Amino acid sequence: MAKLIECVPNFSEGRDPAVIEALAAVVRGGDGVKLLDAAPEINHNRTVVTCVGSPEGVEETAFRLAARAAELIDMSRHHGEHPRMGAMDVCPFIPIRDVAMAECVDIAKRVGRRIGEELGIPVYLYEEAASAPARRNLADIRKGQYEGFFEKIRRPEWAPDFGPAVMNVKSGCTVVGARFALVAYNVNLGTDNIAVANAIARHVRNLSGGLRFVKAMGVQLADRNQVQVSMNLVNYEKTAIYRAHEMIKMEAQRYGVSVVGSEIVGLVPLAALVNSLEYYLQLENFRPDQVLENRLSE
Amino acid sequence: MAKLIECVPNFSEGRDPAVIEALAAVVRGGDGVKLLDAAPEINHNRTVVTCVGSPEGVEETAFRLAARAAELIDMSRHHGEHPRMGAMDVCPFIPIRDVAMAECVDIAKRVGRRIGEELGIPVYLYEEAASAPARRNLADIRKGQYEGFFEKIRRPEWAPDFGPAVMNVKSGCTVVGARFALVAYNVNLGTDNIAVANAIARHVRNLSGGLRFVKAMGVQLADRNQVQVSMNLVNYEKTAIYRAHEMIKMEAQRYGVSVVGSEIVGLVPLAALVNSLEYYLQLENFRPDQVLENRLSE
Numbered sequence: 167m168a169k170l171i172e173c174v175p176n177f178s179e180g181r182d183p184a185v186i187e188a189l190a191a192v193v194r195g196g197d198g199v200k201l202l203d204a205a206p207e208i209n210h211n212r213t214v215v216t217c218v219g220s221p222e223g224v225e226e227t228a229f230r231l232a233a234r235a236a237e238l239i240d241m242s243r244h245h246g247e248h249p250r251m252g253a254m255d256v257c258p259f260i261p262i263r264d265v266a267m268a269e270c271v272d273i274a275k276r277v278g279r280r281i282g283e284e285l286g287i288p289v290y291l292y293e294e295a296a297s298a299p300a301r302r303n304l305a306d307i308r309k310g311q312y313e314g315f316f317e318k319i320r321r322p323e324w325a326p327d328f329g330p331a332v333m334n335v336k337s338g339c340t341v342v343g344a345r346f347a348l349v350a351y352n353v354n355l356g357t358d359n360i361a362v363a364n365a366i367a368r369h370v371r372n373l374s375g376g377l378r379f380v381k382a383m384g385v386q387l388a389d390r391n392q393v394q395v396s397m398n399l400v401n402y403e404k405t406a407i408y409r410a411h412e413m414i415k416m417e418a419q420r421y422g423v424s425v426v427g428s429e430i431v432g433l434v435p436l437a438a439l440v441n442s443l444e445y446y447l448q449l450e451n452f453r454p455d456q457v458l459e460n461r462l463s464e
Numbered sequence: 465m466a467k468l469i470e471c472v473p474n475f476s477e478g479r480d481p482a483v484i485e486a487l488a489a490v491v492r493g494g495d496g497v498k499l500l501d502a503a504p505e506i507n508h509n510r511t512v513v514t515c516v517g518s519p520e521g522v523e524e525t526a527f528r529l530a531a532r533a534a535e536l537i538d539m540s541r542h543h544g545e546h547p548r549m550g551a552m553d554v555c556p557f558i559p560i561r562d563v564a565m566a567e568c569v570d571i572a573k574r575v576g577r578r579i580g581e582e583l584g585i586p587v588y589l590y591e592e593a594a595s596a597p598a599r600r601n602l603a604d605i606r607k608g609q610y611e612g613f614f615e616k617i618r619r620p621e622w623a624p625d626f627g628p629a630v631m632n633v634k635s636g637c638t639v640v641g642a643r644f645a646l647v648a649y650n651v652n653l654g655t656d657n658i659a660v661a662n663a664i665a666r667h668v669r670n671l672s673g674g675l676r677f678v679k680a681m682g683v684q685l686a687d688r689n690q691v692q693v694s695m696n697l698v699n700y701e702k703t704a705i706y707r708a709h710e711m712i713k714m715e716a717q718r719y720g721v722s723v724v725g726s727e728i729v730g731l732v733p734l735a736a737l738v739n740s741l742e743y744y745l746q747l748e749n750f751r752p753d754q755v756l757e758n759r760l761s762e
Binding site: 200202218 | 741749
């Protein structure tokens with residue numbers, strides 16, 4: 167199978183259709199890369215671009231997107247509800263098929279270096295590409311946002327990984343990194359008691375002693391008279407969908423409550439589905455290239 | 465999602481690489497169609513070509529393959545162990561994604577008509593495209609093979625659906641039709657007692673009172689000291705993989721035997737995996753276009 171990497175850069179412009187179209191056009195014009203989505207958010211004044219392709223394709227496209235965003239977006243005039251610090255605010259590379267995380271980290275570092283050196287924009291590496299534990303978490307890096315970074319960037323502990331150690335007034339600064347694909351998975355319970363969903367969320371999530379790569383919280387589904395354990399699975403290879411599902415079923419028994427349904431929200435890599443089906447069917451030696459549709463994307 | 469149809473024509477030539485390559489080249493040169501496999505079998509003197517594409521793409525490609533086979537293959541000189549009656553021996557169209565069976569039946573009829581009228585080759589329609597119940601089964605149609613068809617084709621009940629009612633000496637005759645994708649699924653048992661596998665195979669298969677779209681038999685796996693229930697699931701939409709799996713587990717309990725593993729052999733449509741995972745995870749409202757890789761084959 168051909169290698170496949172997803173790239174999901176976020177841009178600080180969600181209102182001007184011409185800018186959004188210009189960014190989408192960069193992806194459409196790229197070799198070995200396909201645009202899956204360009205979703206503007208008006209209140210956030212922010213657009214999330216989703217593309218996927220070969221390692222070479224996403225690497226080159228990500229840099230060109232950063233360059234185009236630097237031309238078209240002026241951070242000194244940007245307002246929006248979502249925290250942000252740069253024109254291309256954040257750009258993660260995500261292994262999807264036949265790619266090691268280390269390769270995505272290398273790409274993130276090369277793209278980060280080019281953004282720093284060729285565009286003169288300060289760059290921070292995050293998540294799996296982070297240069298220090300304090301820089302793994304995006305929210306920690308972005309704290310203070312664009313406005314606060316004119317001061318923050320001068321502090322030695324927040325010297326950028328690449329590029330100038332002073333803010334770029336027009337483009338701000340950019341966070342580039344590598345992370346696992348996130349699976350948004352929700353499990354619905356046959357009760358309207360939010361306390362039960364909250365308790366199960368606590369049992370299943372890493373924060374309070376549960377599964378290592380699960381974030382979870384209880385949510386009321388008023389229109390269904392049900393509650394939900396809403397989860398983010400941040401590493402589906404190590405904490406698979408089936409494990410979260412079966413653990414919730416097990417915990418729910420204690421409250422005499424049953425699992426009545428579940429949902430996967432948004433995009434999911436085939437591998438995240440296959441590794442759960444392998445568990446339930448006790449599948450041996452299944453190869454992703456046995457999936458007919460997967461053969462078409464080579 | 466874009467419509468997707470699989471086409472798996474079988475050709476009566478498995479030894480001459482030039483002919484096999486010429487047939488593969490027809491698919492490679494087609495619009496909206498992709499060659500997945502061209503597997504020659506020397507003893508059978510037969511090649512199975514697997515391709516997939518848009519309805520228009522597979523329709524045109526299938527006809528061109530029939531025409532090229534008629535040029536290159538001389539049935540009057542063909543020998544091989546596999547039953548056969550024509551140069552393009554059989555050509556099924558298989559719905560894979562967002563395509564109704566009725567559309568595949570229509571394509572089979574149009575391609576069959578062209579092969580009959582433009583190439584002068586007698587054509588029989590089979591499976592879902594069959595013109596009568598006695599013509600559904602490929603083995604029933606093909607009985608007598610190429611050699612026997614010079615006489616068989618003259619009988620009123622075996623008049624071809626399209627084309628001349630006399631044999632084409634060079635090209636024989638051709639069977640065209642539409643069928644569901646077949647899933648080859650085997651379940652391994654924690655015993656070396658073949659009687660247990662045979663008994664469970666009888667319980668689970670349609671022939672002896674089991675599931676409607678399951679064919680099954682017991683198989684000894686000498687190198688593993690295990691036995692296997694080897695199945696063909698001939699309509700995974702109506703008899704899903706999970707149902708066969710869970711029924712075998714249930715039946716195996718009676719013999720104090722456990723399911724120790726399973727395997728899917730060869731290609732499988734994504735939908736056949738997804739509908740089993742939906743069962744186990746109790747998934748609601750899952751759409752195939754949520755699978756990232758599936759978006760790349762649009």
